[in-house]
Amino acid sequence: xxxxxxxxxxxxxxxxxxxxxxxxxxxxxxxDVKLYNEIxxxxxxxxxxxxxxxxxxxxxxxxxxxxxxxxxxxxxxxxAKKSKSKNIDGSVYTSKVESFTHGKVYDIIxxxxxxxxxxxxxxxxxxxxxxxxxNGLIQxxxxxxxxxxxxxxxxxxxxxxxxxxxxxxxIRVESLARIESMSETEGVTFC
Amino acid sequence: xxxxxxxxxxxxxxxxxxxxxxxxxxxxxxxDVKLYNEIxxxxxxxxxxxxxxxxxxxxxxxxxxxxxxxxxxxxxxxxAKKSKSKNIDGSVYTSKVESFTHGKVYDIIxxxxxxxxxxxxxxxxxxxxxxxxxNGLIQxxxxxxxxxxxxxxxxxxxxxxxxxxxxxxxIRVESLARIESMSETEGVTFC
Numbered sequence: 001x002x003x004x005x006x007x008x009x010x011x012x013x014x015x016x017x018x019x020x021x022x023x024x025x026x027x028x029x030x031x032d033v034k035l036y037n038e039i040x041x042x043x044x045x046x047x048x049x050x051x052x053x054x055x056x057x058x059x060x061x062x063x064x065x066x067x068x069x070x071x072x073x074x075x076x077x078x079x080a081k082k083s084k085s086k087n088i089d090g091s092v093y094t095s096k097v098e099s100f101t102h103g104k105v106y107d108i109i110x111x112x113x114x115x116x117x118x119x120x121x122x123x124x125x126x127x128x129x130x131x132x133x134x135n136g137l138i139q140x141x142x143x144x145x146x147x148x149x150x151x152x153x154x155x156x157x158x159x160x161x162x163x164x165x166x167x168x169x170x171i172r173v174e175s176l177a178r179i180e181s182m183s184e185t186e187g188v189t190f191c
Numbered sequence: 192x193x194x195x196x197x198x199x200x201x202x203x204x205x206x207x208x209x210x211x212x213x214x215x216x217x218x219x220x221x222x223d224v225k226l227y228n229e230i231x232x233x234x235x236x237x238x239x240x241x242x243x244x245x246x247x248x249x250x251x252x253x254x255x256x257x258x259x260x261x262x263x264x265x266x267x268x269x270x271a272k273k274s275k276s277k278n279i280d281g282s283v284y285t286s287k288v289e290s291f292t293h294g295k296v297y298d299i300i301x302x303x304x305x306x307x308x309x310x311x312x313x314x315x316x317x318x319x320x321x322x323x324x325x326n327g328l329i330q331x332x333x334x335x336x337x338x339x340x341x342x343x344x345x346x347x348x349x350x351x352x353x354x355x356x357x358x359x360x361x362i363r364v365e366s367l368a369r370i371e372s373m374s375e376t377e378g379v380t381f382c
Contacts, residue, residue: 024302025304025305029269029270029272029301029302029305030267030268030269030302030305031258031261031267031268031269031270032267033258033261033262033265033266033267033268034265036258037262059250059251060250060251060254060270060272061254063251063252063254063255063258064254064255064257064258064268064270066255067222067224067227067254067255067258067259068258068259068262070222070224071224071228071259074224074225075224076221076222076223076224077221077222077224077255078220078221078222079220079222079251079255081220081251110220111215111220111221113216114216114220114221
């Protein structure tokens with residue numbers, strides 16, 4: 001998606017010797033709602049024929065994108081919660097997600113009542129790198145016995161293994177901007 | 192807002208002997224995007240003349256509502272992050288928020304570059320009870336030297352002190368559904 005690539009070139013900031021891409025002025029701290037709208041429209045262009053019944057994302061930065069996209073699909077949005085409580089009971093689907101940024105593993109939960117075998121689920125998230133969050137969401141969809149139609153991602157770090165690993169499972173992953181490489185001196189190169 | 196009150200009556204669930212109102216089938220876990228749209232429209236009806244330049248909310252459940260509302264105001268949305276890191280440096284505004292649900296105090300942060308004295312800020316959140324989250328956001332707006340135009344809240348538990356405390360500071364708070372009382376036997380009564 002040209003618009004997103006251009007915006008990353010213009011306003012993205014590369015930090016930590018090329019390891020971190022900060023897009024917090026328009027994507028995941030301050031939000032350009034018009035850009036979200038174009039992203040939502042593009043996800044609908046890509047997945048609009050898939051008879052999606054639910055959009056599933058994960059807190060926090062996925063929520064806004066999923067809600068704006070939800071307007072085009074005209075379906076409910078569910079966000080998986082990062083669980084702070086130890087008492088996860090039988091009323092929820094759960095899986096584990098490893099955060100490389102925060103260096104820990106946490107549980108995500110989705111209430112069973114909102115997802116079932118009749119659902120056709122589109123996953124939406126802002127970033128795909130190691131694929132841990134996306135894998136966690138995939139496990140939730142599997143636990144529910146729902147059909148996974150695919151994943152819509154804003155920014156994929158294609159030089160990290162997540163995208164290949166998930167596509168290798170036969171899952172359709174559509175990333176609107178795929179980064180081939182990035183460095184503080186050379187900037188961002190897209191695939 | 193009649194639509195939201197009716198939805199709470201229909202789909203809200205009262206738990207823990209009247210202490211907890213669960214609205215997670217339409218407001219803050221599974222999301223009815225059409226309802227969010229009506230909520231966003233109503234916030235714009237209430238605050239549309241206030242020359243708002245930024246909408247500020249807090250992760251996680253505020254983000255979707257703020258993004259949908261942001262479409263009507265045509266301004267950027269910022270979400271305050273709950274900080275997991277100890278190294279809060281000079282590049283962020285910060286304040287403390289007490290979570291009564293999780294029984295702990297955490298820091299929220301907003302990058303300084305996104306909020307300044309020239310801004311007119313509307314706060315948006317899903318719930319107002321003790322007012323701790325809203326107070327945290329108010330502190331951030333004050334730290335930035337920005338003008339606070341008010342707060343748009345979906346559900347206010349009017350029997351808890353937050354709303355009165357914040358209105359007592361001369362701040363305009365508009366809650367779309369104000370709960371006077373609730374119990375597992377009697378259900379919800381609105382103000």
